[in-house]
Amino acid sequence: MDLSLSEDQQTLRTAFAEFFDKEATVERVRAAEPLGFDQELWAKLAGTGAVAMGLPEEAGGGGATNLDLALVAEQYGRRLAPVPFVECAAAGAILAAAGATDLLGGVADGSTLPTLALSPPRDGRLPLVPAGAVAEIVVALDGDHLIALRREPGPRPRPRPHVAASPNFGSSPLADWLLTDGERIELAAGPRAVQLYEVGVSQWKLLTAAALGGLRASALELGVSYVKARQAFGVIIGSFQAIQHRLADLVVAGDGAQLLVYEAAWARDTGQPEAAALASMAFLFNADTAFRTTRECLQFHGGYGVTLEYDIQLYFRRAKAWPLALGDPKREYQRLADLAYPQSGPVKEDTVKDTGEE
């Protein structure tokens, strides 16, 4: 057991903390609303090598681990960077795993942006594809066919968005894609298609969890600094027990949420059998903790919390919106139950030992 980051990982984390602090300022985040995409930032991020860092080296990527990706996603989440880092990483990884390296040209330099549809097509339409408004390629599962829809090539860089964005409170570049919106490329069929897709969605959950973890940490900092400064009844409101205890619970849940992300990333990197269950846990727990954190910290802002002028609302909206891309989290809880309690056979009650303190 070793819960410390290696020197390389610490360097990576620091480098991207600095990058997003400098490039994804709150002014840039606000300026990118409502679409939620900043072309210049995307190009700069590509310039750092981050956009393709998780792709295999032969596909022009950096061969980064899931833990590396999670560390970058955390920093990206901290600054609510208006770029689809997570979607691009997950979709790119599916394409690479499917052997579609020809589709990956242009990913590393940011000119081709792949994303993935989290729902199957309905009536010829992929609804609310995350980053769908700004992507050139959408990976989707159509029945048991893994497909990529590619918009026809044009001059680069092409102006984004290409597809009409669906206005949403998360300021995410969501868009519906018709199956006719691009050239349909078959990547795999049958069980392999389903497996490639599920492994990709699992990575999306993991990296979204990491991003939500970063978002949560920043929101908590905002909340804590506010309650340390704001006075009521002649004292700072951070001296009230009702506020302190709720913040303390958020710290504890937040530490647990971060450990879950790191564990899930490690599990995926090292091929642990519970990797999928852990990614699901990391997703659900980070979604829950991030939203609870932003909600509490908004509440502690009092009336200012609902004004657009204060930044906490930026976090609050995204904390709810980002996980919703996967649909009702209650369904994910049910999927997790099947992973966490496999129905391999009954526990023989007569052989169960009394485990005492539980």
Next chain:
Amino acid sequence: MDFKDVDKLAEYRQGARDWVDKHVDPAWAEQQRTSGSYHTPELHALLAEQGWFGAGWPAEYGGTANDPDMAAALIEEIEGAGLHLDGWYTTRMIASTLLRTATEEQKRAYVGGALRGEIVIVLGYSEPDSGSDVAAAKTRSQRDGDEWLINGQKMFTSTAHRATHVFMLTRSNTEVPKHKGLTTFMVPLASPGVEIRPVYTLGGQRTNATFYGDVRVPDSARIGPVDGGWGVMHVALVFERSGSGSGGGRRSGPSLAERVASWAQQTRRDDGTRVYDDATVKERLARIAIDAEVSRLLALRTAWISAAGGLPGTEGSETKLFSAESAQRQHWDLLDILGAEAVLRREAGDAPLTAAVEEAFRRGVVGTIYGGSSEIMREIVAERVLGLPRVRARN
């Protein structure tokens, strides 16, 4: 990073199981359950005599050459057989505290005695009028030549009726702020003037109220400086919060939630549907799995800091807070899932899971109270992690 659950105990488990089969009388668990005394002297003596308590401790204070991993595996197997080792847990906590706070002579006497099983130490912190506010202790210690006279009352002195010493927090000075007038002692429970009365609890455990009337102890029983007891307590409380668990390791048998899940997968309701196929059941079970993993990870972090030689202060508090709170949520949900029969006691004969959930529910209630209540844990996190001002006035 490496989260590998090195079950470094894996290779010891079979040996530990064999040891339990050979040495543990199956009647002991039932005796503990019905008496509520979570200390079996025969078992304690046996573990000490075979050198298992001394495993991994410094040789000069009674440490043995026994393999600490085997000792840990043994303890887990013994717990798995439904036995508690409360007498050893409190003894170990205080022995660990003494290693950092006591004089050379005291370490040899108390730690050595503890590891040999001759000394069983219980905790004397809480009083009728002070629990979480542990520094408000009123039990008086007054110097009398080379001796001290102790007068007062302690509450929740669990295992005192089967122990040899109580590690006691006393008020030695009433003229100074409360944290500065405390002194700690190792008080022999056989001393004249000590009285022990049972107190029975919701979880089935017997604890005690203990009374001290003109109890005399030599100055050599004093731990740490006169009026310096708060410093000693600081160490003791960290060991209490970070201390006794199995260090984040995965337990060997199925967890309570896994047993309920398996039950739900096999059980049909009146309308013919499987309990497990109820989406709300699945959701609750999934939440429990997440909480359990988070508890495990927080404990793993505490263990990792300890293993690196650190003293996990706030991390221990966080672990204690989350695991105790989430364990209770788990018990409530598991009872609900079991339905009407969940209330049945073991004596009913047909309780689901032999009443394991019902018993865990009643036992778990104390988890958010003892060893520092959840409210105290939150206060520690708010102050020391977030740097928020102390709510209470210092006095």
